Amino acid sequence: xxxxxxxxxxxxxxxxxxxxxxxxxxxxxxxxxxxxxxxxxxxxxxxxxxxxxxxxxxxxxxxxxxxxxxxxxxxxxxxxxxxxxxxxxxxxxxxxxxxxxxxxxxxxxxxxxxxxxxxxxxxxxxxxxxxxxxxxxxxxxxxxxxxxxxxxxxxxxxxxxxxxxxxxxxxxxxxxxxxxxxxxxxxxxxxxxxxxxxxxxxxxxxxxxxxxxxxxxxxxxxxxxxxxxxxxxxxxxxxxxxxxxxxxxxxxxxxxxxxxxxxxxxxxxxxxxxxxxxxxxxxxxxxxxxxxxxxxxxxxxxxxxxxxxxxxxxxxxxxxxxxxxxxxxxxxxxxxxxxxxxxxxxxxxxxxxxxxxxxxxxxxxxxxxxxxxxxxxxxxxxxxxxxxxxxxxxxxxxxxxxxxxxxxxxxxxxxxxxxxxxxx
Amino acid sequence: xxxxxxxxxxxxxxxxxxxxxxxxxxxxxxxxxxxxxxxxxxxxxxxxxxxxxxxxxxxxxxxxxxxxxxxxxxxxxxxxxxxxxxxxxxxxxxxxxxxxxxxxxxxxxxxxxxxxxxxxxxxxxxxxxxxxxxxxxxxxxxxxxxxxxxxxxxxxxxxxxxxxxxxxxxxxxxxxxxxxxxxxxxxxxxxxxxxxxx
Ligand SMILES: Cc1cc2nc3c(=O)[nH]c(=O)nc-3n(C[C@H](O)[C@H](O)[C@H](O)COP(=O)(O)OP(=O)(O)OC[C@H]3O[C@@H](n4cnc5c(N)ncnc54)[C@H](O)[C@@H]3O)c2cc1C
Numbered sequence: 001x002x003x004x005x006x007x008x009x010x011x012x013x014x015x016x017x018x019x020x021x022x023x024x025x026x027x028x029x030x031x032x033x034x035x036x037x038x039x040x041x042x043x044x045x046x047x048x049x050x051x052x053x054x055x056x057x058x059x060x061x062x063x064x065x066x067x068x069x070x071x072x073x074x075x076x077x078x079x080x081x082x083x084x085x086x087x088x089x090x091x092x093x094x095x096x097x098x099x100x101x102x103x104x105x106x107x108x109x110x111x112x113x114x115x116x117x118x119x120x121x122x123x124x125x126x127x128x129x130x131x132x133x134x135x136x137x138x139x140x141x142x143x144x145x146x147x148x149x150x151x152x153x154x155x156x157x158x159x160x161x162x163x164x165x166x167x168x169x170x171x172x173x174x175x176x177x178x179x180x181x182x183x184x185x186x187x188x189x190x191x192x193x194x195x196x197x198x199x200x201x202x203x204x205x206x207x208x209x210x211x212x213x214x215x216x217x218x219x220x221x222x223x224x225x226x227x228x229x230x231x232x233x234x235x236x237x238x239x240x241x242x243x244x245x246x247x248x249x250x251x252x253x254x255x256x257x258x259x260x261x262x263x264x265x266x267x268x269x270x271x272x273x274x275x276x277x278x279x280x281x282x283x284x285x286x287x288x289x290x291x292x293x294x295x296x297x298x299x300x301x302x303x304x305x306x307x308x309x310x311x312x313x314x315x316x317x318x319x320x321x322x323x324x325x326x327x328x329x330x331x332x333x334x335x336x337x338x339x340x341x342x343x344x345x346x347x348x349x350x351x352x353x354x355x356x357x358x359x360x361x362x363x364x365x366x367x368x369x370x371x372x373x374x375x376x377x378x379x380x381x382x383x384x385x386x387x388x389x390x391x392x393x394x395x396x397x398x399x400x401x402x403x404x405x406x407x408x409x410x411x412x413x414x415x416x417x418x419x420x421x422x423x424x
Numbered sequence: 425x426x427x428x429x430x431x432x433x434x435x436x437x438x439x440x441x442x443x444x445x446x447x448x449x450x451x452x453x454x455x456x457x458x459x460x461x462x463x464x465x466x467x468x469x470x471x472x473x474x475x476x477x478x479x480x481x482x483x484x485x486x487x488x489x490x491x492x493x494x495x496x497x498x499x500x501x502x503x504x505x506x507x508x509x510x511x512x513x514x515x516x517x518x519x520x521x522x523x524x525x526x527x528x529x530x531x532x533x534x535x536x537x538x539x540x541x542x543x544x545x546x547x548x549x550x551x552x553x554x555x556x557x558x559x560x561x562x563x564x565x566x567x568x569x570x571x572x573x574x575x576x577x578x579x580x581x582x583x584x585x586x587x588x589x590x591x592x593x594x595x596x597x598x599x600x601x602x603x604x605x606x607x608x609x610x611x612x613x614x615x616x617x618x619x620x621x622x
Contacts, residue, residue: 050458331462338458342451354451359459361502373502377509391509395501407501409573410463413475418462420471 033058033348036117036127037100038107038286040064042071042330043133043318045095045422046337047344052098054345061125062095063117065106069423070160072191073330074415077365079157079168080201088160090423107134110290112311129344131306132292132299133318133333134284135159136190139297142280143183144255144264153258154275157198158190170274171202176210178273181263183253184219185278188298190319190328192225193374195278197364200230203238204367216270217244218263220252225327226364226372226394233366253277283320290314298322303385304356305343306336315340323358324385326378332360334422356380363411371408372399449521456514457521463502469528476574480527482561483519489565490515492588499586529569529620538607542615545608549600553593558616563590572617579609 037048040062048062070088077083092102105119110130117125138156140147146154157167171180180202184195199215206213223246224230234242245251245265255264256277263270263277282288282297292299292308299316301308303324306315317340318333326332335358343353358378365371372395377388395407449457457468460478464470468479478486492498493507510518546557550567554560558567567575581587582597589597600608 334462335459338455342455346451354455357452357456357459359462361463375502375505377506388509392505399501403499403501406577409474410501413470413472413571414463416471416473417465417475421461421466424466 037062039133043333048100050341061101075160136281138279177212181272183277200366229372306340453517467525479525483523486519531620532617534614534617538614539618542611568619
């Protein structure tokens with residue numbers, strides 16, 4: 001059997017590369033190096049874990065206010081009634097096992113020059129390098145009448161936890177024949193396909209329980225991620241139920257009247273029974289406060305290392321960062337964290353960071369047996385994170401039902417594996 | 425099998441060399457490979473329930489698979505789009521990386537009775553190429569401990585012509601189906617799924 005011997009040969013050769021990830025020949029020399037990680041989401045938690053995996057000699061402190069992290073990814077399934085919030089809950093026990101020192105506090109200051117981080121609890125941490133991954137914050141007031149207080153009545157549900165459940169409860173108590181309004185955000189924002197996945201899974205719930213109801217998406221944009229796939233899915237599973245109003249057609253929300261449950265656009269007023277406002281976004285507030293963001297509210301950096309171009313020795317990853325062609329997703333944050341961790345370990349020992357590569361996938365669920373994906377494989381080209389030409393992209397529009405079913409089955413594994421890679 | 429002794433010799437040679445640090449996978453390859461773990465699990469061992477593990481995979485089978493995905497000759501949901509992002513050289517480097525990772529087999533739910541029957545059927549029909557109860561990765565990926573839904577998808581793809589099947593394997597699968605029916609093939613899947621570490 002010629003094939004066996006061919007394969008056997010390579011396998012044998014392969015077994016010499018045993019050391020893998022842990023064998024990266026970068027060990028920081030001299031005094032213990034300190035890295036402080038700000039934020040324990042997919043970006044920060046992955047960075048902290050991989051720093052320790054790459055070089056257990058580095059002292060890694062992760063600062064995060066919350067003791068439990070609820071993933072936004074798959075929270076649309078909770079909103080649609082297909083899963084419990086509990087399944088989205090993760091703790092920091094896994095990171096502690098990797099030797100990460102986890103501190104529950106809120107960072108209030110990052111001083112790149114002095115190499116210190118200060119917290120609301122009055123603590124101070126010195127660092128050789130700092131990795132900042134605070135996610136996003138909202139531009140309260142950008143839609144007139146929509147501030148933090150308003151979100152207690154008209155949820156954004158764009159940070160998971162109580163907000164997710166609030167939107168879920170409102171859908172549960174809505175009468176059949178009601179109108180759900182989703183106010184979609186302008187780009188750039190966290191999870192480009194998220195609002196449309198949300199519309200799909202709410203539609204699934206309504207179709208099953210309140211079939212006379214409608215969903216209206218008010219959008220400032222004239223297109224959206226995976227649009228042909230969503231529109232085909234809506235037509236197939238929820239005909240006539242979801243209406244999308246583009247920016248051109250007057251979909252941009254200008255104001256909300258919280259008490260009356262009305263969204264005002266340039267030309268119209270829309271009354272909703274449940275209104276989900278996903279506001280315009282910026283990098284997490286601490287990034288702005290620490291001078292890491294540009295005038296648009298996002299953090300410029302050197303994409304080979306994610307070191308800030310505004311504050312040396314401070315790196316920014318995840319949703320808060322500007323990352324070329326990469327979207328703001330958990331997969332992207334996890335991928336950037338590994339690039340950044342490797343670069344930081346190299347820089348701490350005076351070495352050249354390795355050639356970077358980056359990756360993204362987003363699964364979007366349209367119905368219980370129908371999911372689609374977008375994939376991106378990226379490299380650094382002329383100083384910008386760019387897709388490898390001819391690769392990636394969305395699920396083919398003519399994909400068979402069998403393949404769409406499989407995508408749904410695989411989505412579950414993605415969730416289990418990425419959350420384990422982040423927190424486990 | 426003649427190749428066995430040859431392979432044994434190679435593995436020993438490899439083990440002896442593995443203490444030489446120069447042979448450590450380079451950081452860029454580690455990074456390239458770490459990009460896959462969001463789906464395939466950290467270092468290629470999947471927690472399941474569906475996406476296959478790729479740790480401990482025979483490097484040549486890995487390379488063949490990636491190229492088949494890239495050419496579109498092997499049906500897939502995402503891997504066709506992913507494989508197009510990598511050069512031959514990068515695929516070969518990742519193949520070495522994953523071949524060197526120890527596969528962790530996470531538990532799956534299986535029917536012990538079916539698994540018992542599958543064990544016997546495996547020995548009769550499949551062991552010749554998927555040795556050690558499917559633990560060994562020579563011909564294909566490791567079958568023992570592989571995610572059961574994925575194994576079903578793969579078998580279905582072979583039978584439906586979505587993926588090229590080894591002629592001799594086809595004969596064995598046909599024999600099994602003729603003698604034991606679809607449940608026989610399902611039993612073999614349960615046997616593979618019944619093998620786990622933890
Ligand atoms: C509905 C929805 C669905 C989604 N689905 C997907 C999906 O299917 N796939 C996918 O890949 N992505 C998905 N995403 C996107 C994903 O959730 C985000 O991209 C990801 O969470 C970004 O990670 P991050 O670490 O940058 O930020 P975050 O996850 O926001 O984490 C930031 C952390 O920093 C902490 N923090 C903030 N300020 C401070 C401070 N001052 N001091 C200390 N800590 C601080 C916060 O408490 C938080 O825990 C979805 C998002 C939404 C809203």
